[in-house]
Amino acid sequence: MDPVLSIRNLSLDFATPEGPVHALRKVNFDVPRNHIVGIVGESGSGKSTVISAAMRLLANNAVIRSGEVMFNGRDILCLSPQELRALRGEQISMVFQDPMTSQIPVHTIGKQMTDIQYRRSTTSMGDKRRLAIDMLRRVGISDPEERLTQYPHQFSGGMRQRISIAMALLMNPQLLIADEPTTALDVTMEAQIIHLLRELKEDFEGSILFVSHNLGLIAELCDYVVVMYAGQVIEKGSVEDLFYRASHPYTQALLECDPARIDHVTPTLPTISGDVPDLHIIPNGCVFAPRCPKAMDKCWTQDAGFSAISMQHTASCHLLGYG
Amino acid sequence: MQFRCNTLQVVTFLAMAELLEVDNLRMRFRTGVGFGARFLSQEDDWIDAVLDVSFKMTTGQTIALVGESGSGKTTLGRTIIGLLQPQEGSIKFQGTELVGLGDRDYKPYRRNIGMMFQDPVASLSPRRSVRAQILEPFQVHKYKEQNMDMEVKRLMSVVGLPERFEGRFPHELSGGQARRVGVARALALSPKIIIADEPTAGLDVSVQGEVLNLMRGLQSQFSISYLVITHNLPVVRHTSDRIAIMYLGRFVEQGSTQSIFNSPAHPYTQALLGAVPKPDPKQRRKIISIEGEVPSLRLRPDGCDFHPRCKYAQARCRSEPPGETKIGSEHTVRCHFPISG
């Protein structure tokens, strides 16, 4: 079956007074149907930019250099505003990082949820409300009938994130994009939201594209993982591939650095030395070479390209070229 | 003259007194509803952000205060550093009571306790250079001007900042670099204790290790004690000697890191440990360890604070607040029915 979302060769710059920042370079990955794909990366890796591009919610200074974002066989980047609007909400939907600012403060939850259903022209107002109530109940909001008349500020952060999820799923989209949906929440609430997302995915038979910097959440939730660094995909594969057979030195280092993965108590935590590169200048060789412990001469001069390790597992590293 | 006497006393007490001893601390706030609301609503307008908190700290120790938002951990840190005046309880530094001291009397003690604030960049004065930030403690405490250049350089090299950063401004620094400036500033007056509020918040995994390793190195070099305020349990496991778990302003459990991780006795501690996702696809959780959210401090439940979310709650938990029970050497829990591990 074809993937629901397929990002092909996407390159994107941000225009800044100091010159263009090459924020994404030749990004390629697929989101298969009925699966959860995670994008993991540190700050500046471009993971949020990819999904903004997929939703066409980019900042004004973004310039798409090349590439396609194929959704069900149509390139999102080529859609007219009308076509795009028809797609958003109904087929692709998004949950954002900060639940406290994602809802209109001056309208009730009920009004916002019925507004979203404006395309159901044959459905009566009462039915729209009932659908909203069902959805709120589904995401774990108690007394949904009463809650419809309340304003966003009357809910806590965790509840508001549940409501955001309810709003995103209201039109039964095929793809839900979640951009760090638990970063602003406490750890006990985070666990509940992750659990909820997994349950909902089973119910709605859709796909989820989940963005996070937290390896724990990725391992917990995702079927496939895409690792990004400095605007590039450097490794992708199934979640087992990534966690047990990480092939790129960056992925390996990232896994090593996570204190939750270190079993024995250690006084000195591992780190990755050096800084994230300045994306004004595209390096000739591998982007990770300056920080890579295994860097060879040609890592500085030649792009490694992608090497397949198994059917789904690929990574971009010179070390792999020689098996 | 009197001050000198005091120092002498402190020195003689040193052998017997704890470095820091906090006893029954209570920090209350009046909520923002204000004047009119007091007449029109029945809500209690006082909230306890920190309640019944007692602990001791010895030289060279790292204690972690762990809790979710609203647990009062940041308030506790700010009370200990003297930014807030507690209503009840005592804070003793090497045997000297700090609660109730006026600004002037407090000032000599301030150099003994340094603080690193949560946001690495926002905790630096925006229009002052790195050099000025590091010099600030010396100027406030009226140190003599000589050798200040040396001192700034020494501190910068201690925290691993190259000299060329001296003239930079906070907005020109990355999170990790700003964090190092904050460490240098906290370290400037050679404090005995540093309170670190979320030292790794907002830092990437690859950078947080650098900051933690730096803190650890300084500890062994200068025998500093740390009070680390955090919600990051995986980090705590590697970096702290003792852990105190906070919930709605109280310590619900405190003990050595090992005993807390190996045999958590409070249901909340257990839930908190269970909520941390494991970066291992084979260890996916089937059930959620805890439901609901931390209630508002204004709606503190009767009885045990945690009973509305507790799986094991019984009738007694709903009516009677539990006291602190000792369940091991140095391990106490505030629960009627602690889980025996």
Place this chain on the structure above:
Amino acid sequence: MLIYTLKRLGLTVAIVAAAMSILFLMIHFVPGDAVTLALGPRATEDMREAYRIKMGLDRPIHVQYIMFFANVLRGDIGQDVFSNQPVTTIISHHLPHTVVLVIVSISWSAFLGIFLGCFSAVHRGSLIDRFTGVVTVSAIAIPSFVVSLYSLLIFAVLLRVLPAIGAGEPGDLIDQAKHLVLPAFALGLGWVGYIARLVRASMLEIMGENYIRSARSYGLMEYTVIYSYALKIAVLPTVALLGVGVGNMLSGALFAELVFARPGIGKLIYEMVMARNFPVVQGAVLITTLMFVVSALISDLINAYLDPRVRSSL
């Protein structure tokens, strides 16, 4: 909302009291003799003494202070020096002209300003937006009394299309409306600029907010996003500004009334200042200040009512 309203009312009372105190202190401590001012330099010592006793100026200052408040609370803000009519009566003859002028001016400028601001925010960066930007900045920068003078010059003196002087025949609404056009234009023009710029700025800020991004991500119509969501939030600061606007317009109204010889309270104040009739001036200052404070109160309450975050609180 109840608590907010009560608090806001209490604050209004406190502000009025403080303003009255400042006025009282000013009269008593600013160099210059109130008696000479009231009676003129040619008054005899007997007349002066009699006036002092009549006005209570012979009593200790704190008694005078209390009397001042007591009189105001009874609705007595003094008597005209010449006609001995109560100041309230005189003011009540002039007030309606000013109130009508201010309300008409603020209404048309709010209406046009919100429209222009919204339009240029939606078409941000377009030629029309830039043109509107220059026009609105200029409208703010040009003093309203210069606008009055120039519109008088152009429309009444050179083109002779609109009447220049007075408020129109009593009872003849059309004539009155004609007489209102030029002053209301002059008074409102600057505020069109203010409101347009404020609405544009808050619209742009709101269009960049996360909730607008999420609304778009749900595929809502652009119409809904802009008019039902963004504009509703963007007008909140504008509503709060309108109260202040009324206050500033009272100052501007003085010039407009003077230039167009409209018998409002501003013209009254000017004439009384020229005639050195201080009780009337003082009374008029009190009344206009009160109007300012009350209009600020009303706009704040409307603003609070429109914002559910305040409305739903206690």
Place this chain on the structure above:
Amino acid sequence: MSVQVSNKLTSHSSSSFWRITAFSRLIRDPLGLLGLVLVSLLLIGALFANHLTPYSPKALDVKNRLAAPSMSHLLGTDQLGRDTLTRVLHGGRVALQVAAWSISIALVVGLVLGMLAGYGPRWLDNCLLLVFDAVRSFPTIIFALALITLTGPSLKMVITVIIVTSIPVYARIVRTQTMALKEQEFVLAARSLGTSWFRILRVHFLPNVVGPLFILASMDIPVVVTIESGLSFLGMGVRPPTASWGATLADGYAYIRVTPWLVVAGGVPLILTTLGFTFMGEALRDILDPRLRRGL
């Protein structure tokens, strides 16, 4: 030592670099450039008012009264035959004088009171706020008229009125900014070191508050110029025969049915000045501090 010197050099050069880019961005913005030109013209006119025309602003020439513009009188003459251009140039001098004095004094007082209200105890804040709001609730011109009735008109009174009515505006802006800064972590950090409140205000607040305040104050110049000419128009500002745009406008109003030139000559420089300062101020604000909003 050498390191310190080199540091000062780098920080100095970086700040002057910043100033140069700000200036070049100002003149690249067409409206900003227009504002700069207008303001420069005004300044030159006011500075060299004595040398730009052969006439004295007070010299009467009754034979030539209310003359239309001609080669000898570029903007015509007023009802007493005085050269209007000369009076306009000298009027600009008065306007700038009033603006400079009143804004700088109001700025300093407002800065101090605002920081005290924002950083000081609650009761002080409440008291100051009440006074600010009370003063703000007098309509400016009407308040000025009442005060001038008591004291008699003079340039000093105009300046006083403007100072009194502007202090609350600046103080409130500074107060809001101070309150916002007060909760920032760098202030907590300073307090945790035992820094005195005076040092906190001087070292940590002042540099952060002053910049935006200067921009706002520069945008207030048109307002002040307007008040001065408005009061002079009412005969409550400068005393005749001193030249002022407001006085010229008042003369023009009196003779508006005879000649339009006086109204034009008094009004156009006023409009150009307010436009000039506004365009320049807006451009500067957009360049230096784009997030600044005018706190009305």
